[in-house]
Amino acid sequence: MAGFLSNFRNVIVVSLLLAVLFIVAFGYDADRVNLAIAVLRWAHVVCGVLWIGLLYYFNFVQIRVMPNVPAELKPGITKYIAPEALFWFRWAALLTVVIGLALAWHRGYVVEALSLGFAGGYSAADTGFVFIGAGMWMGLVMMFNVWGFIWPAQKIALGIKDGTAEQKAAAAKKAMMFSRINTLLSLPMLVTMTMYQTLFG
Numbered sequence: 601m602a603g604f605l606s607n608f609r610n611v612i613v614v615s616l617l618l619a620v621l622f623i624v625a626f627g628y629d630a631d632r633v634n635l636a637i638a639v640l641r642w643a644h645v646v647c648g649v650l651w652i653g654l655l656y657y658f659n660f661v662q663i664r665v666m667p668n669v670p671a672e673l674k675p676g677i678t679k680y681i682a683p684e685a686l687f688w689f690r691w692a693a694l695l696t697v698v699i700g701l702a703l704a705w706h707r708g709y710v711v712e713a714l715s716l717g718f719a720g721g722y723s724a725a726d727t728g729f730v731f732i733g734a735g736m737w738m739g740l741v742m743m744f745n746v747w748g749f750i751w752p753a754q755k756i757a758l759g760i761k762d763g764t765a766e767q768k769a770a771a772a773k774k775a776m777m778f779s780r781i782n783t784l785l786s787l788p789m790l791v792t793m794t795m796y797q798t799l800f801g
Contacts, residue, residue: 651692728800735792
């Protein structure tokens, strides 16, 4: 058992197979549309957990602790841990947004949500579209921050892309600021994602 658990790839493969087993075993009597929506929602949550989990790791742990890490130990983080974490971070961000938009499209409200209920004229009944639409826009802004600001800046800060010492320091600060913006947006965004179905579904 220790041999199995020590192999990350095997653990993920078996976990995925168990997930598929649950989908097949308990989704057999669902119609195709409901099953597709359920699978999209699951994939959206999995990618979102990875994305926001890494966002919180960077902000709750790495950014706060790095100033106290001895200089001789910092390369272990900047050369190995941070680049790997940023790989999963940026792709999880993109997949979360793409799958979320596919889910909204599949459920038939993507235009209404992205227009905050103003597609076809706003009415009081469109409050749910404002609620989920605001969350979708926060998620889009956060994803654009990851790909447009955080990742390009981190490439310089971590030495993946060439830069002077001053450029690296400025890039690290820029990445931190946009990461903090995403942290700021994360809690209200998660309110809309977790409460939409209960309040308006």
